[in-house]
Amino acid sequence: MSKDTSAEDPWHSGGKLHPVLGTRDPQLADAQRVWGEDFEPVDLSELEGADPHLEDVGEQMRRLRDALTGIADSGADLAEAAELLRRAADIVEPQSPDQATRLASQWRKGGPGARRTNPVGGTENVIAPPLRAFGHPDGSVSARITLGLPYQGPPGCVHGGMSALMLDHLFGFANHWVGLRGMTAHYEIDYRKPTPLLEPLDMKAWVESHEGRKIWVRATIESGGELRVEARALFISANVPLPGRDATAPGEER
Numbered sequence: 001m002s003k004d005t006s007a008e009d010p011w012h013s014g015g016k017l018h019p020v021l022g023t024r025d026p027q028l029a030d031a032q033r034v035w036g037e038d039f040e041p042v043d044l045s046e047l048e049g050a051d052p053h054l055e056d057v058g059e060q061m062r063r064l065r066d067a068l069t070g071i072a073d074s075g076a077d078l079a080e081a082a083e084l085l086r087r088a089a090d091i092v093e094p095q096s097p098d099q100a101t102r103l104a105s106q107w108r109k110g111g112p113g114a115r116r117t118n119p120v121g122g123t124e125n126v127i128a129p130p131l132r133a134f135g136h137p138d139g140s141v142s143a144r145i146t147l148g149l150p151y152q153g154p155p156g157c158v159h160g161g162m163s164a165l166m167l168d169h170l171f172g173f174a175n176h177w178v179g180l181r182g183m184t185a186h187y188e189i190d191y192r193k194p195t196p197l198l199e200p201l202d203m204k205a206w207v208e209s210h211e212g213r214k215i216w217v218r219a220t221i222e223s224g225g226e227l228r229v230e231a232r233a234l235f236i237s238a239n240v241p242l243p244g245r246d247a248t249a250p251g252e253e254r
């Protein structure tokens, strides 16, 4: 059921699907434990060609993010850390083109799009967990993640908006996995039981049906074998203008 998308397609630019069996990624290892080793997971998040230094910066930022959340009551001395971070920002900021320029660059023909920087799966985005999605032969996609303190809503629980965000993102991958694409038009969510922090969350999304431009999708979050969240959405196939381009060129419709 995998779909090899064209590098000419800006939405999917660089979006070839890479089999990742055999890698030592902890999220993949977890996914295989949960869904078994007989399916052939395909990593839907992977995008080749990222700058290894940028990946590393992202990783260190996430370590800091997780270490800093809730640290105020611990008596930690953060003066040196603050100084080092100021120096890091002073190094990076002058080299970074303004955001409109970077946005247009992302969506240039053959550009990377937003997959490395989106707020759910983007390894270059410090607010992203980041979530990795895997495609299954039955047409569904899944992800497993354990969220920490930065994503807390109710005491000890995942913020409901975070659950909604992650499932909306997975809907996008569920569409992609079966060769569809759209924008969320209508989204319903039921929070059945509290979703715990610091425990593995198993997420699944799939396209239930589609007709013309309408795509109906469903998704769940389970933890400890119990249903926590279920969601349904209607996606509508639609194009949005690409930042930095005057118009969608023929053959480049998304």
Ligand SMILES: CCCCCCCCCCCCCC(=O)SCCNC(=O)CCNC(=O)[C@H](O)C(C)(C)COP(=O)(O)OP(=O)(O)OC[C@H]1O[C@@H](n2cnc3c(N)ncnc32)[C@H](O)[C@@H]1OP(=O)(O)O
Binding pocket: 011, 012, 015, 044, 045, 118, 168, 169, 171, 172, 173, 176, 182, 183, 184, 185, 186, 213, 214, 234, 236, 237, 238
């Ligand atoms: C490896 C690569 C991976 C890539 C994967 C991506 C990963 C990341 C993915 C992240 C993904 C994250 C996802 C995001 O974050 S998407 C961002 C959030 N969504 C939006 O911003 C969408 C905003 N809305 C719009 O742009 C328009 O309203 C759209 C385009 C949706 C429709 O406006 P358009 O003018 O084009 O169409 P139409 O109005 O003629 O309607 C057409 C038909 O649809 C029916 N309809 C419309 N709306 C609704 C509604 N609310 N409930 C029920 N039905 C509705 C309507 O009745 C009609 O039906 P019918 O009368 O023909 O029967």
